[in-house]
Amino acid sequence: MAIDDRLYALKQSMVKAQNDDTRYAVAETVRDLGYIDFRDFLQARPTLSHVELVERKLNSHP
Numbered sequence: 001m002a003i004d005d006r007l008y009a010l011k012q013s014m015v016k017a018q019n020d021d022t023r024y025a026v027a028e029t030v031r032d033l034g035y036i037d038f039r040d041f042l043q044a045r046p047t048l049s050h051v052e053l054v055e056r057k058l059n060s061h062p
């Protein structure tokens with residue numbers, strides 16, 4: 001899957017995330033990677049490794 005498709009899927013998953021703990025965990029991961037917030041992460045064209053880390057964090061929470 002192309003990185004743009006993965007970023008779009010991440011954005012959709014964040015919108016659908018019902019659990020605040022999940023949102024906070026993803027936000028913490030994004031900040032730890034050096035981005036201001038999730039929007040900044042999406043706009044910054046992150047590396048594939050950063051996308052994979054955020055995907056893992058998002059998928060690891062119910």
